[in-house]
Amino acid sequence: MLSNRMLLCLWALLGSMAAAQAQFPVTKQGRPFVNYTELGGLFGRVAYAVNTWNGSGDEQVDNKLSLTIQTFNGVQVCPRLAVGGVVAVDWYSAALLLPVGAGLRYDLTKPNDKNVRVFVSADAGYGLNWLNKSSTNNEVKGGLMVNPGIGMRLGKPGKGAFVLSLSYKRQAVQAQKPLQWNDISRDESRVYNRLAVRVGVMF
């Protein structure tokens, strides 16, 4: 009985794969699969109040830098536009997030034989907290992520290329804060506004 079921599953799996191939003969119809894999830094600042106890309201500004890794996998739907999904890992200092979402890459120039091409990118999604490990009562919940930007591909047309990109990344996070003596509730709402500078490869 069990083996019959397994055979059925296997058959269904093979069938669906064949069907998928039939539906999306991606490479053959000139809609190639594209991949951008990039590594970089999220640069930003934070300004916050210090010395609140004496009411002076002094502001302190710190610089922030977080590591980011990102991979975009998509389909070249037309010669200039690729659409796909994006998965990233962002190491903010108090949250390790896994943003997943949809994105596009659009070439600003018509296809030509130059080795340098400029493109714009737009990604949006949700930052998941699956990889995050927090200390007690500092749990974080992810939030919306948007990441529009501009980039450059360096390489022969139709071949793999190096990618250099600059973008703006906005990531919202809700965080808990441990309660103190007479607190009823204490929570933090974070919006990371960062300049993402990435280098990587694409094919």
Next chain:
Amino acid sequence: MKKLIYFLCLLPLIWIDSSCTDQCTETRTFRQFTPVSLTTTQVRLGVGVDKARGMVNPGKLYTKDGYLFINELKQGIHVIDNRNPSAPKALAFISIPGNGDIAIRNNFLYADSYMDLVTFDISNLADIHEVSRSKNVFTQGQFDGGWWYYNAASNSDIISDQRVDYVTQTLKTNCEATPTATAGWRTDVMSFQFASVAKDASSTGSTNGTSGSMARFALYNDYLYAVGQSDMKLFTISKPAAPALSNTINMGWGIETIFPYKDKLFLGSQTGMLIYDNTNPAQPKQLSVFQHARRCDPVVVNDNTAYVTLRGGGGCGGASNQLDVVDITSLTNPKLLKSYPMRSPYGLGVDFPNLFVCEGAYGIKSFNAADPMQIDKNLQQYIEDVQAYDVIPLGGVSGQKTLLLIGRDGFYQYEYTSAGRLRLLSKLPVTRPSLT
């Protein structure tokens, strides 16, 4: 021309560069204390019965024979007909200045009123009236973290009290989990006091009500126990209409709640859990102290297991908000089985294997506590959109699987299944003026 377009495309980068500043805002609601004073005459003349009114600042819960008695902090008691939990009906409001606790034996309701213990005849709910008053039996206490003191010996009739306001502040932070400037936010340090769930034990033919886990009053045989900050007052209620102070037992600082279970008394204190042997109700004897972190809230007990919630202050370190499960097989030597981190634990209730833990402004959790070592893995339901401060699961009282829940935003009644799932039956709203 093309080059110009490229240049224009690069312009947003300048904006990005200048606007890349993380925006992190911490929102915190905390209690603020303001000293107030009032006179004993004011307090004593303030007692009376009014028509039913809405809840504003509810405190402890008490239930007896299908009727609910909900304390309005420092104001009095709401009397509610709850024989049909789906449609509770407010009957009356008993005005009692400085009231925080309730206990009911037969037809008599005992209530504190700052320094006095007041007895009401509630045999006819349409005609509730004061029958006696034990004067100057209490000297201090706290309501929602605000302290009051009264010194009867000084011949002064002034009671010093603190008004508690809720204040919400927002502050820009550095987006790190570690607190930076927040230490400066601490104001006077007070603990919070609310009601918790204990079933009043009674071996006599009388009928008692049921209180929450955060109660300071407990009934046992012919005695009413009232725990204060540092002592326990025993009132003889052999004449139920006229309780008389018979004994005061010194207990050390920080007693917060009392939970009678079988012939034992379990006291939640700020330093731990105290276990008293109550075989001689006139003279309870201390068996042991289970000491733990600095702050300790209510205790509930099921068989050989005690559940204690601890809500910590800043000085208690990271694991200060927690649920402790304590093995009390040996009452003279209680052992910690396991601690579970919690967000903001207040009252709790157990109808084994269901364990309900109030998380203050963060809702209520329903656990299956059958395996004391795996309670966190057996979260059956978490309702986040209620403010839960105390619960009474009626399963162990009347057999009715109803959970009474009181919080800052309302009084809720849930029906719970054996799997610990909660289904809302009714809600009485709280209208509280918000302060910012």
